[in-house]
Amino acid sequence: MRSFAFQTACLSIAFIGIVTTPALAETLSQPTTVVELFTSQGCSSCPKTNAFVVRLNDEDPDVLALSYGVTYWDYLGWTDTFGNPASMTRQRQYDAALDSGVYTPMLVVGGQMHAPRLTKSDLEKTSVPASLALVRHSGELCIEGKMSAGAKLALIDYESGTQTVAVKRGENKGRSLTLANVVKDVTYRDWTGQMICGLHPKSALAVLAHDATTTAIIGAARFEP
Numbered sequence: 001m002r003s004f005a006f007q008t009a010c011l012s013i014a015f016i017g018i019v020t021t022p023a024l025a026e027t028l029s030q031p032t033t034v035v036e037l038f039t040s041q042g043c044s045s046c047p048k049t050n051a052f053v054v055r056l057n058d059e060d061p062d063v064l065a066l067s068y069g070v071t072y073w074d075y076l077g078w079t080d081t082f083g084n085p086a087s088m089t090r091q092r093q094y095d096a097a098l099d100s101g102v103y104t105p106m107l108v109v110g111g112q113m114h115a116p117r118l119t120k121s122d123l124e125k126t127s128v129p130a131s132l133a134l135v136r137h138s139g140e141l142c143i144e145g146k147m148s149a150g151a152k153l154a155l156i157d158y159e160s161g162t163q164t165v166a167v168k169r170g171e172n173k174g175r176s177l178t179l180a181n182v183v184k185d186v187t188y189r190d191w192t193g194q195m196i197c198g199l200h201p202k203s204a205l206a207v208l209a210h211d212a213t214t215t216a217i218i219g220a221a222r223f224e225p
């Protein structure tokens with residue numbers, strides 16, 4: 001498995017400082033399974049997988065499901081309303097690391113395995129250790145973790161819940177497509193081993209820690225206002 005080559009990006013979330021010990025901190029949700037879906041509103045093969053991810057999100061609180069809109073099928077006649085450069089970049093990073101190719105629908109579980117279709121039993125093969133946490137302290141969020149320095153953090157800004165789009169052109173013309181937890185932006189940071197505070201997200205935030213040398217997700221946490 002090749003190294004996960006994260007691109008340097010300016011954080012859209014302000015980091016105010018680094019602290020060592022928060023008092024009276026509240027630990028937020030720590031999912032044990034992470035499922036990332038790369039999908040397109042212009043892909044006729046995607047609706048069933050979209051629905052599978054929506055069900056996962058609705059039925060299993062231990063699953064963090066994220067949906068990334070990609071734009072390379074826009075030329076078929078419909079511009080993906082959720083497509084953004086950050087989603088395209090993240091899929092290409094997985095392609096470079098997993099030699100997966102770039103396709104839709106593409107499910108990535110735990111940062112380690114990919115497939116166009118999965119079952120719930122497939123998800124049990126890849127669990128995420130509880131080595132990362134988001135804690136709320138004095139009105140702000142902090143990232144704390146047990147990971148070794150050098151881990152890569154992905155900070156994922158997403159819209160919590162489901163969103164439905166009526167597609168008027170292209171392969172899915174006339175269909176209404178529903179996605180869960182649509183990703184709006186992704187930024188990256190190196191983990192130094194010290195707690196990071198000063199997070200003030202305006203929407204839902206997921207933090208994923210990737211192993212320093214592979215794509216494996218070694219910690220996950222989420223905040224949903």
